[in-house]
Amino acid sequence: MNDHAKAVITVDRLSKHYGDRTVLRDVSLSVRKGEVFGLLGPNGAGKTTTLETIVGLRRPSAGTVRVLDHDPASDRRFVTERLAVQPQAATLFPTLTVVETLELFASFHARVRPPEDVLDELELGDARRVRVKHLSGGQERRLLIAIALIGDPEIIVLDEPSAGLDPQARRNLWSIIRRQQERGTTILLSTHHMDEATQVCERIAVLVDGSVAAMGEPETLVREHASTATVTFEIPGTTTVAELRSHDIAGAITVTPKGTLTLVEVVTDDPDAVLRRLTFSTGLRPRGFRVAHGSLEDLFIDLANRPRASAEGERAHER
Template sequence: MIEVESLTKRHGDVLAVDDLSLTVEPGEIFGILGPNGAGKTTAVECIAGLHRPDSGRVRVLDLDPVRDRARLRRVLGVQLQHGNLPDALKVGEAVALYHSFYAESADPAKLMADLNLTHLQNSRYSTLSGGEAQRLSIALALIGKPRIAILDELTTGLDPQSRRDTWDLIAQIRDTGVTILLVTHFMDEAERLCDRVAVIDRARLIALDTPADLIARVDAPQRVHVKTATPLDPAVFADADITGIVHNGDRTTLTGGGNLLHTVTVTLLAHGITATETRLEEATLEDAFLALTGRRFE
C-alpha cells in the first residue's frame, strides 16, 4: 500500500526526516511513533504529497504522491494535526463541502451517524469540543471512501474517555477495509491499536516491529503488586522464583521472572493468604523506547 525508500527531508537547516524506509501492508493499522519533533508529521506529509522529498522514493498504491497528487486524493484520506476549519463553518456544511469534492463518496448522512455527528450538523466549528472536532476530522478524511487513511496525532488534547472513544473509532475504520497510517506520540495508543510500529527519534527510524516484539526486546523484570490484610512475610516466597520484595504498608511489590503472576498466586493460595488486589506490571513500549534510545520518552 505504501512504500518509502530512503526518504530525506529538510526544513531549512533542520533535518526533519533522515533516510527513512518502511512499507505499509493492506489492512494494517501501521503506527509512526516518536516524541514531539521527531519528524513524524513531516514524514507523513511527504507520503500524502504535501511536501516534496529532498531525496528518496515514496509510492502510495504505486502512485507518486507529488506527480500523481490528483489521482492520490481519490484513494487517500488525510486528517492532519493542524487541520482547523473556519470557525463559522457548520458541521453539516463541512461534510457537504468535502462530499462535493469526490465523484464517488460515502453517504454523508450515514457517515455522520456512524461518527455520532448528526446532532451536531448545525453546530459551528468554533463550538465543538476537542472530541467532536476530532470526529469531524475523521469524517472529512473518510468521506471520499479512501483505501488508505492517514490520521495524525488524532487524540492529542482529548480527555481519557474521548481518547478511548476515538480508539474504538479507529478500530471500526480498519474493520471496514481501510488501511490506516496512525501518527502518535502516545505509547499506550500505539500499543493498543497498531499491528506494527515504526519508532522514529531525532529524524531517524530506530526500530520497526510489532508492539509485542518491540516490548519483548526489553530485558526488564516483571512486577506483581499485591494488597493483603497484613504485610506479607518474605519467608512465604523462600522457594519461589522471587528476586525482590518491597513492602509499603498492606501493599507488597514482588519482582521476578517467568510466569510471575502465577507464581505469586499459587504461593499465596498454598499459605492460605487472600489478596484483595493483584496487578501485574510488565514492560511497555516506553521501556522499549528507553532500551532503544537510552533516554526517556518526552
C-alpha cells in the same frame, strides 16, 4: 501473499534535509492493507515530516516512498483520490453548519459516501445543524475525520488525531478508528499517547531523532526491549525474603502480608528462571502467577532518552 499482508505504503531509506539540518535519516517502514499503523516519537522526532512525505506534500532528499505502488509526489492525483488526510488542525468555515461543511467537501470528490451516513458513523447526526464555531473540541475533531472519510478513501492518515481531547473524547475517537478498520480502510496515525498506540495500533514504529528506533507489534516490542519483568504470586501462610532466597529465587523481592496469604513480587531480568525455581521448589505452594514485562511507555522513554544520553556522554568524554 494475502490482501491483509500486502503493503499499501512502503518507505525505503527515506531521508530529508533542510540545508545542514537533517530531519529524517534512512527511515524504512511498510503499512499493510487494512491495518492500523502507529508512528510514535517525541516532539521533533520527524513524525509529521514522515507523514507529509508519504502523502506527497514533501519530496524525499533521499530514498523512496510508494503509496499503492505510486510516487505520492509525482502521482498526486492518483494518490489523493485514494488517500485522505486529517491534519492536527484545519481552517473551517465557522458559520457553516456541520452538514453544510461535509457537503462542501463532498463536492470536491468524484466518488463520495452519503454525508448523512458519515455523520451518523462519527456520532455527529445530532449536531448536523450546529454551526462549526459552536462545536466542542471533540466534535470538531470528529468533523475533520468526517471530511477525510467523505471521499471513501482506501487509506486515512491521521496526524495526532486525539491531541487536546479529554479522555472520553479520545476513547470515542478510538472506536471510530476501529470501525474504519472494520470497513477495510488502512489507517496510518501519529501519536505520542502510549495508551492510544496500545489500544488501536496493530504495529508501531518509534521515531527518535529522525530515525526508526524500534518497529513491530506493541506487546512484542515491550517484551523484547524490557530489561526487567515483575513476577507476582501468592503463597499460603507467611514467608520471608530470606526464605525465598533459600529457594534460589533471584531478584528484588518484596513480601506483603495479605490476610492468610503472602503477596510476593520479584523484579528480575530472568522471569523464566524465577518461574522454574518456584515450580520445582517444595514447601512454598505458590499460586496466582502473573508476569508483567513493563509498558510501552517505559520502552518509549528509554528509546527517546537513549540517543540524548549517548550524545551527552560523548561530549563529556571530549571535554
